[in-house]
Amino acid sequence: MISCREITNLLADYLEGLLDQRAVRALEAHLSGCRTCENFMRTYRTTTTLLRELGEEEVPEELKDRVLRFFHERRERPEAFS
Ligand SMILES: [Zn+2]
Known part of the structure; x- marks a missing residue:
């Protein structure tokens, strides 16, 4: 199990x-059984789509910082989000 x-x-x-494919x-399979990761994927996809649409240079530094910090924390401490 992943x-x-x-x-x-x-x-x-x-x-x-x-x-x-594998x-x-x-x-x-994991996403369908794990709400934490499902939510994370939704946030991630929304954010990356948004960043792409806006064009990177138009994204406020503060927002970029916040997003990057969120991803970093999620990667470092996944247990804190479950
Ligand atoms: Zn999960």
Whole structure:
């Protein structure tokens, strides 16, 4: 079984379509049973879409900082989010 920490690390590749079928299935199986990771993926996808639409230079530094800090914390301490 794939762990929440692995999900965090795989998510960017997953959303870019870079994972192989086996990894995708494992990740989706985890997401369907783990609300924490499902929410995280939704936040991640919304944020990255938003950043792309705005164009990176138009994103306020403060917001970028907050998002990056969130991802960093999520990666360092996944247990705090479950
Ligand atoms: Zn999870």
